[in-house]
Amino acid sequence: MSSETAGNSPEESSPEDAGQLQATAAAVAGTGTSEQWLARYSNSLMGVFGSPQRVLVRGAGAVVWDADGKEYLDLLGGIAVNALGHAHPFVTSVIASQLATLGHVSNFFTSPTQIALAEKLLELSGAPAGSKVFFANSGTEANEAAFKLARAHGKANPSPDGRARSTILALEGAFHGRTMGALALTAKQAYREPFEPMPGGVRHIAFNDIDALRDALDGTVAALVIEPVQGEAGVRPLSAEYLVAARELTTQAGALLIVDEVQTGVGRTGDWFAGIAAGIQPDAMTLAKGLGGGFPIGALITFGRGPSSLLSAGQHGTTFGGNPVATAAALATLHVLEAQDILANVRAVSRIFAEGLATIDAVTAVRAHGLLIGFDLARPVAAGVVAAALDAGFIVNAPRPSTIRLAPPLNLTAEQAASFLAALPGLIQTAVAAQPTEGASS
Known part of the structure; x- marks a missing residue:
């Protein structure tokens, strides 16, 4: 390019x-x-x-x-x-060229653009060996995949005292999407109430409160899901201290740290990813919005072999996710962001x-x-x-x-x-x- x-x-x-x-x-x-x-x-x-x-x-x-x-x-x-x-x-020319070459193939097959984009995201995020990418079509779909990842982790890793890890923690003020799993993670009651009961096991804790997080991370918690900056709450950031504490405390508790960078990722905050720029490596990260430069695409990145092995063949999927046109659009967008x-x-x-x-x-x-x-x-x-x-x-x-x-x-x-x-x-x-x-x- x-x-x-x-x-x-x-x-x-x-x-x-x-x-x-x-x-x-x-x-x-x-x-x-x-x-x-x-x-x-x-x-x-x-x-x-x-x-x-x-x-x-x-x-x-x-x-x-x-x-x-x-x-x-x-x-x-x-x-x-x-x-x-x-x-x-440049982005529109790449999209048009790809669509004129190969538009959709389903995920029974792959394409060079899908593989190249996964490799690029792993490179930009500094992901260690064994890390993987799953492509979706939107932020809420990426967060649905993360929800499943948390559930799978809870089942595969019971607490030392034998209790099931069935709880997912999210923060007050959080917005993670409007499909049912992502909506369960979203805090705003006006969005949730018309469609209750929500998928169970989600608990919202105080925003930016390290003591509240420490108290909440008992043996039943499978994952903590956070946004580095809550956009829908009025552009409200977590402190660097909280992000570091979230990484340390979830590791100690045996829970996943899942960072929702749907709005903050791909350069939006002046760094490729806000959480990683704060010095933390999550177990999983979700992306969408700016990734495709206007073309619909979402992604779940899992960091390391443990989180990346939680979802196996047949446990999750998508018809359109990672299609050649969407991944070409994302590659073109990332190219321009870097080149200029x-x-x-x-x-x-x-x-x-x-x-x-x-x-x-x-x-x-x-x-x-x-x-x-x-x-x-x-x-x-x-x-x-x-x-x-x-x-x-x-x-x-x-x-x-x-x-x-x-x-x-x-x-x-x-x-x-x-x-x-x-x-x-x-x-x-x-x-x-x-x-x-x-x-x-x-």
């Missing part, structure tokens, strides 16, 4: 090519205004996501356009998915955000972990800021009433970051002015 073709600016995509692709897509899907598309959406799609904020039709780099032609700076990146922005020319030293850009632009946000009076706290950034507002107007930002041409997210989250493409430029920082005080003022005053009649 030649780094000469791995550009990251919107200008590198030919307007003629983009226009031709847009015309082709329109011919397949039809055309219409945003209002027309949203009416069709409400008549045809389940309402699990609520009403879409916009109908997006095209992207280039960190910029997207809606069906009415309005331009937006995408500072959410598909929720930390579009590591290299939209329509990256995008992680250095992540660290540099992160500093710009952190320093700029700290100067804004209405911002009370900033948590910048590479380009996974959360900042708190003095008033609970985050939803209003999201709306005002969208009107002004910026896409951001509000995971909490007083918190804004940013997870832009990792190749976001300093100038693009500065444009949002310049607009933010006005966006907050707009949101505050639109908030109903206390005691006002409805």
Whole structure:
């Protein structure tokens, strides 16, 4: 893969090519205004996501356009998915070439891209001999595989006093997905309650509390599942001390340490993997989101021969996971991240955000972990800021009433970051002015 073709600016995509692709897509899907598309959406799609904020039709780099032609700076990146922005020319060319060569074969067979990607992930993670990779299609699927891994470990390794290891620990504030096993690990009751009873044996303990972890790690615990930074909880990091303690205490207790890097992995925090950068080697790690640069793929990495031998033939599987196109997309994404030293850009632009946000009076706290950034507002107007930002041409997210989250493409430029920082005080003022005053009649 030649780094000469791995550009990251919107200008590198030919307007003629983009226009031709847009015309082709329109011919397949039809055309219409945003209002027309949203009416069709409400008549045809389940309402699990609520009403879409916009109908997006095209992207280039960190910029997207809606069906009415309005331009937006995408500072959410598909929720930390579009590591290299939209329509990256090298990634899209690799995907098209692979699809034109070999698209899907099932896992009765393998492909060079599947093997090469597994080898690359083991290399980047510094995995020891005997480590293995399982490919899925998403983060929640990777965490489902990790859930099974924990169950298998518990059965294969009873406690010294003969008790079954049937408990999996997760943290308060955790988000690990919405399928049933991953949902059992997710802490938010509003997500869980409609579908209870959950798969049993999961217990949530206090966040970032080493004493609570030590107390919880008895002989019944098969695994501890953690996120180095909780994105859905408002970009809330575990301390380095907690991560080190988690590794030491789980080892002492005979439990697996499973690190969910679905949102933090693949350069998002300025390192390849946040947990490993903190100096720990987990027993297993899950990846997804940015791994495919926008193409769906997830992965479970097991470290060492013990964890890697827990799941045997027939005990887990997937039809689409690790297909040639998805693994080619991931290889292309990793290639660009390395060839262009995008992680250095992540660290540099992160500093710009952190320093700029700290100067804004209405911002009370900033948590910048590479380009996974959360900042708190003095008033609970985050939803209003999201709306005002969208009107002004910026896409951001509000995971909490007083918190804004940013997870832009990792190749976001300093100038693009500065444009949002310049607009933010006005966006907050707009949101505050639109908030109903206390005691006002409805």
